[in-house]
Amino acid sequence: MNIIKPSFLFNDEFNGNTIIKKIEKAARVCYKSEDKITEKSAETFLKNIINQGHESVLEHEKITVTVICDRGVSHEIVRHRIASYSQESTRYCNYSNSKFGKELTFIKPCFWDENSDQYLIWIKQMQQIEDNYIQLIRSGSSPQEARAILPNSLKTEIVITMNIREWRHFFKLRTSHAAHPQMREIAQLMLSSFQEKIPVLFDDILQDK
Numbered sequence: 001m002n003i004i005k006p007s008f009l010f011n012d013e014f015n016g017n018t019i020i021k022k023i024e025k026a027a028r029v030c031y032k033s034e035d036k037i038t039e040k041s042a043e044t045f046l047k048n049i050i051n052q053g054h055e056s057v058l059e060h061e062k063i064t065v066t067v068i069c070d071r072g073v074s075h076e077i078v079r080h081r082i083a084s085y086s087q088e089s090t091r092y093c094n095y096s097n098s099k100f101g102k103e104l105t106f107i108k109p110c111f112w113d114e115n116s117d118q119y120l121i122w123i124k125q126m127q128q129i130e131d132n133y134i135q136l137i138r139s140g141s142s143p144q145e146a147r148a149i150l151p152n153s154l155k156t157e158i159v160i161t162m163n164i165r166e167w168r169h170f171f172k173l174r175t176s177h178a179a180h181p182q183m184r185e186i187a188q189l190m191l192s193s194f195q196e197k198i199p200v201l202f203d204d205i206l207q208d209k
Contacts, residue, residue, distance in 0.1 A: 001130050002105040003123070004155060006073070006186040008193075011064040011159065016198035019061050020046055023164070027057035043200045050204060058164035058201065065190065066159050070107035072152030073182050076174075082166045087158040090147040096137040104130040105155040110185045126153060164201055167194065175207050 024042040027049055028034045036045075049057060067077070078085055095104050106126050112119040129149055136146040162170065171194070173179065174187035188207050195202045 001103055001127055002101060002155075003108050003126075004068070004105060005108055006067070006069045006182070006189070008065050008067045008186065008190050010193075010197075011066055014063070014197070016200075017042075019164075019198060020200055023057055023060055026060045027054070030054075030057070046200055047204075050201070055165045055168065058168065059166075060163070062161055062163045063167060063194075064159065064161040066157055067186060067190075068107075068155060068157050069186050070152055070182060071150070071154045071156050073107075073180070073186060074156050074158050075152075076180065076183050077158060077160065080162070080166060080170055082162065084161040085158055088156045090150055090154070090156075091144040094137065094143045096134045102134075104133060104150075106151075106153045107155050107182070109153070109182065111181045122153070126151070164198075168202065168205065171202065171205050175205070 020042040024037065024045050025034070027045070028037060049055070067074075069077075074087060078087075093100065096102055104126070109119070109122060112122065129151055132149055133146050136149070137143070171187060171191045174183050175191055176184075179187065191202065191205060191207060195205075
């Protein structure tokens with residue numbers, strides 16, 4: 001049994017300054033103000049665009065990431081409909097194979113201390129599930145049959161592509177205190193990186209502490 005924390009990575013290297021310049025070029029068509037484009041005009045222009053709520057222009061650019069989280073969190077992520085997803089399939093992945101270390105990988109719950117009774121109950125249950133899953137496979141069950149006992153805590157990988165406007169919507173919803181703790185955990189981690197790479201498009205989204 002392997003227990004890990006959630007994580008993510010950007011699928012492509014990109015330049016935040018290039019992205020905001022491309023969005024500015026598209027957005028200025030609305031006002032026919034292309035003549036006002038300068039080397040440093042994009043940041044101020046797009047901040048004004050966002051303040052005015054004219055966020056449709058942000059749909060001209062997209063970002064793709066791979067998120068490693070638990071199955072429960074992935075079920076919430078895919079409720080965002082303006083996006084494309086490719087997710088690790090429990091129908092076809094046989095976790096008893098050597099490529100998976102012949103074990104199940106689970107995402108550590110962020111809300112229980114490792115020394116708490118709740119965590120000990122959880123880890124005991126995960127071990128039991130792993131043992132039973134491998135036993136089902138060895139008895140002749142296919143992965144798509146054995147997955148019937150897999151829990152929300154199972155690690156999954158999901159590739160997500162959203163345009164900039166939808167990423168903003170995602171972060172506004174998923175970093176708030178109303179979001180599930182494990183959803184907030186990965187969303188806040190992602191937002192911090194997005195703000196670092198493209199601050200002008202994401203720095204107005206405040207994270208609830």
